[in-house]
Amino acid sequence: MDNTEKIKFVIDDKVCYAEPGQTILEAAKSNGVYIPSLCYIEGVKPPGSCRICNVRVNNRNLIACTTPVAEGMIIDNDIPELNELRKAIVEMLFVSGNHFCPGCEKSGNCELQALAYRFQMMVPRFPYEFPEKGVNATSKYIFHDRNRCIMCKRCIGKVMKDEKHVFAYNSRGGEHLHVVMDEELASQLTEEEATEAMDICPVGAILKKERGYYSPIGHRKYDKESIGSDIEKK
Amino acid sequence: MSKPVIATATLAGCFGCHMSLLDIDERILELIELVEFNKSPINDIKTFTKQCDIGLIEGGCSNSENIEVLKDFRKNCKILVSLGECAIMGGLPAMRNGIPIRECLEEAYITGPTVRMNTKKILPNDDELPMMLDKVYPCHEIVKIDYFLPGCPPTADLIWNALLALVTGDELKLPYEVVKFD
Incomplete structure (x- = not known):
């Protein structure tokens, strides 16, 4: 064409x-x-x-x-106006979850963190919430930390087992809305599927168990180059 | 003109940010030419002897003593800088924020797997001890903080560039690799 x-x-x-x-x-x-x-x-x-x-x-x-x-x-x-607005959203996501970057296995490969780097966020302008939404560690390979969830719905749409959704919203809305994991389906996920699920999550809410800090500082996705730079280089 | 005066403190931190400050290596000789140090664990000066220009704060506020020190720094420093993740958002100590304080103390002093000597099962309760806060607070939620240097620890280059910019008044340049949260 x-x-x-x-x-x-x-x-x-x-x-x-x-x-x-x-x-x-x-x-x-x-x-x-x-x-x-x-x-x-x-x-x-x-x-x-x-x-x-x-x-x-x-x-x-x-x-x-x-x-x-x-x-x-x-x-x-x-443009500055939009980037400032986007930065504010990133800051809001940072305070509304427990994003302890130094203690998170997703650090360096986390898209929320990478956006904060891109917008040079030094500190969020909003007060920290430190939510207590709970952690689900029942699955063999998956560690689901709802305190880090940014409710992006990526896992709801993409993490499947036998054509069934592993993750879903617990309700239609309101302050108690959060993403829940189907424990039975999640426990059937293979190691590879669990790793894929971790990669689908933009933050550290879905972690593959026993993976740990698998690449050293300096070799992670967003250590040297900002998020989006691969698109801009084309 | 007299040199700018710097003071530093560690609240609920691990001294890693101070170690990172020392990581500026031989530039520390340059720093000493540029500034004077007042109250700081580096030179072991325990109390403020004059008004300072820059205060570097490492660590968040976990107990009443942290708050007292932080307020003292606010009073005695023209510019306060939050140095590192703990000062900015509470950091690893703030991981206790979701756990009731009694549970934390019992785990540390009574039920923890490494507790051996506390046969009388006593929780520390001496009046001399600072009171633990309900949770760990970022410094800027307690006093006004002027600047923030993220990182765990902030890289030596970030600290050096920021100090230089503050002392000389030049613009602070932040290359992508320098600002990291871990």
Whole structure:
């Protein structure tokens, strides 16, 4: 398909082309523009739950992972106003969970932490909550720490066993809403499936047991290069 | 003009941030030319002898003594800097925040697997001892903190660059690798 059949749009002053049906986030990604996001993961219908990927079109904030790109769209993405808003969301996620980075096995590979690095978060502007949502260690290979959960719904959509969802919301909403693990299904997961589940979680809420700190400091995913730099380099 | 004066303290911390400060290696000779140290565990000066310009705080607030020291630093320092994760968010000591204080003390002094000598099963309760707080608090939730240097510990380069920027008034440059939370 040549560019005449594609959708033409502009993001951060860069002229880009997208396939029909692509979301703003996917289209930007295939044009080498990184839009920070947390809940988005390939292969799952985006829940649009984290709101970090919000971009500005026509002076309106839209969620890039759920909005299809349209012909002639002029999109602001990497601007101070939006980055400040995204940083505030990251800070809010940090205070609403127990994110003890020095004591977390996901540290260095954690996407929430990587976004904090990208936005140079020195301290959250909100008071810490230190929630007590509980930990589920019943599964053989999985350690589920709800205190670190950012409710992105990635695991709900993607961690499956025999076509059944291993993780789910416990209710429809309210302050007691959290993600619960089906203990029976989780205990059937193989070691490889548990490792995959850990990689699906953007934070350290789902950990593979007995894996520990498997790569040394300096060799982890976000030690040297910021999240999104792989997309921007293309 | 007299040199800027620095004071440092460790509250509920492990002294790792102070070790990281010493990790600036030979630049410590440069630092001594630039600044003067007042109250600090590094030089063992126990009380403030003058008004200081910069106070570096390691560790969060876990007991009443931590709060007293922190307030004393706020009073005696023009600029207060939270040094490291514990000062910024409570750090590893704050992992006790979800556990009732009595349970923590009983585990440490009575029921813990390594407790051998406490045959009378006494919990420390002397009036001389600082009172434990209900949870561990970040420093900026107790007093006003001006700057934050994250890391466990903050890298020597981060501490050095930040101190240099504070002392000289130059802009602080933060390369990506320098700001880490672990």
